[in-house]
Amino acid sequence: MKDMTDQVKEIATKLLESGQVDVFMAWEKGDAPHQSKPFFARNVADVEKIIFDEYCIHNLSTYLTRFRDGKEKIAIVVKGCDSRGVVRMLEDHQMKRDRLHIIGINCPGMKDPLEAMKQHSGFERETGEKGLAIKCLQCMQPNPVIYDESLGEIQEPHFKGERFTEVKALEAMSSEERYQFFSEVLSTCIRCYACRQVCVACNCRTCIFDEAKPQWVGRETSVGDNFMYHIVRAFHMAGRCIECGECERVCPVNIPLMLINRKLIKDVDHYFGPYDAGMAYVEGGKPPLSLYKIDDPDDFI
Template structure:
């Protein structure tokens, strides 16, 4: 992946030198071998901080709305899934097209850093990574490792719809083959088979653990409200009290508020400190969107009407 990193830096440098953008948002090496961290580069000299590899899980499109009123233009490094966020933000009029330069990188999947960290010698530093199809090789100063994708990749990457960014001004790296996964909704289907009581018990168990840290909401690229209903003090729709009732209220509201706009980037699921499988909630909605509205994953191409944001007089829904 060294060539991708090289090209990324060159392109970012060019954009900044030619003053096409004033800021490049990309991935930089994090404080753990298997982690990256968002970097915000505003000078051509700073581009050496940019990196790429199988540890770039974050969806950087989240930051675009922070700069929608900034003076200059912003470039952002996106994977396939993150690119869906860019399209969705454009379709929602959250950002304007002429202010954003999309640097798309075809993505062979992202590894779960905790799983990698458990195998690699603590304190080792990263030298190089490579995609070998079924696995990633990770070279460190304390030895070389191989991580097969099946066991070490983020769950969302195992059924990736868009390895190639669906919107991109500058594409870096080779386009990857697109696969369709019949088992994309396997986990949701399994949950659907359960009785109402069992489903309720399943989610009660999950939601009762919630700390209400709001990481799932804050990391969400399509959570764009200026003041979230859960932060409002007057009236206080949901209190700071954590209990099953309040937590459930929060999670169901969150899931429905992004229904039809959620791009299935899986970030809510990744960042939950309590490992609540939040993506399953949104995936149920995605499955229904497909089954009931024949609607593709939001953001997978420009101009898809939001299933819950459109009204058609010819809607066959009986109760209308």
């Protein structure tokens, strides 16, 4: 992907040199060969560090929260998933469109640096090359949905199967079976909050899980407190999750968070759709569940 790196660097140099932007968000190489990490270039000298390779998997849009209170003009490089995250930030009024210059890259799919790290460490090292990350094999939108300029060939969706197969299997369970299933998978959650930290939709300034007075949700890693954490997290994601798969990718104990997210995606689409979060940005548009109407047909409201 050297060619792509060169093209990104060229755009970064142009934008920073001309003063069109104050910050250029992209990636730089980490310490390990399979590690690439978010990088914010602030001047032309920084541009040298910018790269785009098969490990640029992090959703850069999450980092826009760091700039939400400022006035800087920001250039951001986005893949399909990051671009849906940018839409999330715009719809949530966390960022203004006129502060952004968006460089879209039609994404061929990325490898997971966490998987590569596991593969290259420990006693049972594997030497073979790993393929695309799971989230990329399940990706339906590799091409950016919002951009000012775009790079690379348009890509076909990487996912070819039936999107909700696992959700339907979950729905087919009895409520006792479902309770048993979730008791087992959620009992291993260590409440590290990596899934929250990496999520572009988790952009509240004060998170309910951090509040101490009152403490809304217990902090034990008991099944009860874990259920509460995951129920609250899931409801906050309803109609807002842009399906980037980052939460599940970073979970150290492999909790199937995308199963929960996709159940909500399916239900929001069914009851309020057709709708997929972050697929298009309409200035002033109101996505489902973001609007209250006095004549809402649901009586519980």
